[in-house]
Amino acid sequence: MTIETISLSRCFGGNVGFYQHQSKVCNGLMKFAVYQPPSPAEDLPVLYFLSGLTCTPENFITKAGAQQLAAQHGLLLVMPDTSPRNTGIVNEDLDDDLGSGAGFYVDALQEPWRQHYNMYSYITQELPAIIRANFPVSDRQGIFGHSMGGHGALVCGLKNPGMYRSISAFAPIVNPVMSPWGQKAFKNYLGDDEALWLGYDATELVKQQQVPFSILIDQGSADQFLVEQLMPDQFTQACANANQLLNLRMQEGYDHSYYFISTFIADHLQYHAELLSR
Amino acid sequence: MTIETISLSRCFGGNVGFYQHQSKVCNGLMKFAVYQPPSPAEDLPVLYFLSGLTCTPENFITKAGAQQLAAQHGLLLVMPDTSPRNTGIVNEDLDDDLGSGAGFYVDALQEPWRQHYNMYSYITQELPAIIRANFPVSDRQGIFGHSMGGHGALVCGLKNPGMYRSISAFAPIVNPVMSPWGQKAFKNYLGDDEALWLGYDATELVKQQQVPFSILIDQGSADQFLVEQLMPDQFTQACANANQLLNLRMQEGYDHSYYFISTFIADHLQYHAELLSR
Numbered sequence: 001m002t003i004e005t006i007s008l009s010r011c012f013g014g015n016v017g018f019y020q021h022q023s024k025v026c027n028g029l030m031k032f033a034v035y036q037p038p039s040p041a042e043d044l045p046v047l048y049f050l051s052g053l054t055c056t057p058e059n060f061i062t063k064a065g066a067q068q069l070a071a072q073h074g075l076l077l078v079m080p081d082t083s084p085r086n087t088g089i090v091n092e093d094l095d096d097d098l099g100s101g102a103g104f105y106v107d108a109l110q111e112p113w114r115q116h117y118n119m120y121s122y123i124t125q126e127l128p129a130i131i132r133a134n135f136p137v138s139d140r141q142g143i144f145g146h147s148m149g150g151h152g153a154l155v156c157g158l159k160n161p162g163m164y165r166s167i168s169a170f171a172p173i174v175n176p177v178m179s180p181w182g183q184k185a186f187k188n189y190l191g192d193d194e195a196l197w198l199g200y201d202a203t204e205l206v207k208q209q210q211v212p213f214s215i216l217i218d219q220g221s222a223d224q225f226l227v228e229q230l231m232p233d234q235f236t237q238a239c240a241n242a243n244q245l246l247n248l249r250m251q252e253g254y255d256h257s258y259y260f261i262s263t264f265i266a267d268h269l270q271y272h273a274e275l276l277s278r
Numbered sequence: 279m280t281i282e283t284i285s286l287s288r289c290f291g292g293n294v295g296f297y298q299h300q301s302k303v304c305n306g307l308m309k310f311a312v313y314q315p316p317s318p319a320e321d322l323p324v325l326y327f328l329s330g331l332t333c334t335p336e337n338f339i340t341k342a343g344a345q346q347l348a349a350q351h352g353l354l355l356v357m358p359d360t361s362p363r364n365t366g367i368v369n370e371d372l373d374d375d376l377g378s379g380a381g382f383y384v385d386a387l388q389e390p391w392r393q394h395y396n397m398y399s400y401i402t403q404e405l406p407a408i409i410r411a412n413f414p415v416s417d418r419q420g421i422f423g424h425s426m427g428g429h430g431a432l433v434c435g436l437k438n439p440g441m442y443r444s445i446s447a448f449a450p451i452v453n454p455v456m457s458p459w460g461q462k463a464f465k466n467y468l469g470d471d472e473a474l475w476l477g478y479d480a481t482e483l484v485k486q487q488q489v490p491f492s493i494l495i496d497q498g499s500a501d502q503f504l505v506e507q508l509m510p511d512q513f514t515q516a517c518a519n520a521n522q523l524l525n526l527r528m529q530e531g532y533d534h535s536y537y538f539i540s541t542f543i544a545d546h547l548q549y550h551a552e553l554l555s556r
């Protein structure tokens with residue numbers, strides 16, 4: 001549970017910190033970022049943000065504009081990395097959508113990935129334990145993410161009812177078994193048995209398991225990945241059929257970038273703060 | 279005056295655009311970013327942000343969190359690059375503090391720089407003409423910047439009374455003739471005659487020329503460059519002697535990063551909006 005501080009910068013009265021630690025489930029060094037608000041509380045609610053393809057713990061904390069809002073709401077933000085790195089796996093860095101920067105928030109079953117690429121257990125189990133051991137937090141947790149990280153947030157939330165009190169996403173991959181990104185990742189990490197893929201597909205999961213609050217999703221109508229990779233309609237239909245409350249907002253003219261995320265980040269932090277305060 | 283649009287992304291109801299154009303004074307291709315607020319006005323005030331060493335037109339627009347405030351105030355933001363690039367000058371990219379990413383907002387007098395590295399004329403003359411020709415702006419202009427760009431904002435403002443209605447800076451190099459960064463840049467761009475350096479030194483300039491409004495500066499007390507490179511006390515003293523109004527705020531515990539800038543960006547946009555509306 002020992003973590004090493006890489007850097008600390010004051011921001012909106014609190015601190016942005018970058019940390020690293022030896023991960024058991026990922027079998028190597030992992031980095032993450034935390035925004036600690038200026039609140040004196042010892043039982044801060046924790047909000048995890050899962051980033052998208054190619055991102056590191058730095059993208060969200062530098063680009064989204066969330067710190068001011070987290071300071072106002074008294075939320076501790078945690079930004080994990082998007083995969084293990086420097087594991088020694090051949091060609092780990094070759095593709096933007098597989099290997100480093102593309103862990104897809106699954107526990108890999110296949111060689112050469114399975115010794116390291118266990119981001120699902122890392123996000124839901126190991127990292128929360130590390131946060132509880134090192135920061136003044138309560139057991140109240142929320143989760144959100146962008147694109148691949150939106151998929152991760154929905155999957156972590158739906159697979160673990162009770163673990164998170166709030167779930168939201170920006171432009172998530174809601175039906176990865178039907179998207180080229182998801183198919184490539186799942187085939188490599190999980191193998192050819194497509195039945196195993198369904199356990200990491202939000203549109204499939206919500207048919208089996210719902211959460212007792214509304215999920216918030218923002219999706220830009222000008223998102224370049226909307227039609228081929230994201231397909232929010234699949235998830236909307238599945239939620240309707242399963243009586244899962246969902247607030248999916250199509251945002252006219254917005255693309256897949258952090259310019260989109262920053263525009264609506266205040267709504268997401270407001271949503272999480274409300275559910276985490278109950 | 280022709281510009282080419284590289285990309286457009288909606289952001290807080292307006293648009294973040296990246297553009298490029300052939301620059302006469304820099305004798306090559308230059309890039310810049312603009313945030314155009316959702317205002318229908320045809321006479322928007324323009325606020326120029328000059329970035330620091332190693333930055334591109336992307337840093338401020340992705341990290342500072344200024345767009346929401348520019349949208350609220352109805353300001354058009356312009357983010358120039360920090361130097362010409364790809365000019366063919368040998369070793370142009372070698373150093374972080376000379377050549378590409380380090381134009382220092384001067385008009386170079388020395389070989390090999392003088393054909394291209396004319397950022398002072400670019401910022402004060404050529405780029406404003408391009409902005410006026412391509413965007414719905416008025417002649418009301420403000421200028422601000424960070425570190426090397428804070429130096430640039432102070433110098434452009436003090437050398438051209440009446441051109442800018444507001445000047446602010448984050449952690450500026452206020453006395454470059456006394457700082458190692460400034461000395462290296464000025465020696466290479468301007469030559470050995472140190473008398474020529476004084477024309478680009480805010481602390482020297484303010485002795486000769488003041489502006490009829492208060493200059494706003496924020497400086498972090500934990501800034502790693504404070505003592506060796508930034509030396510705000512020199513400028514404070516010179517302003518006091520010259521009866522130049524100055525609001526220099528030491529911000530306890532803040533460093534040189536965009537986490538610092540983002541924390542105080544709202545105050546700066548408020549300051550500029552007020553002066554630009556008069």
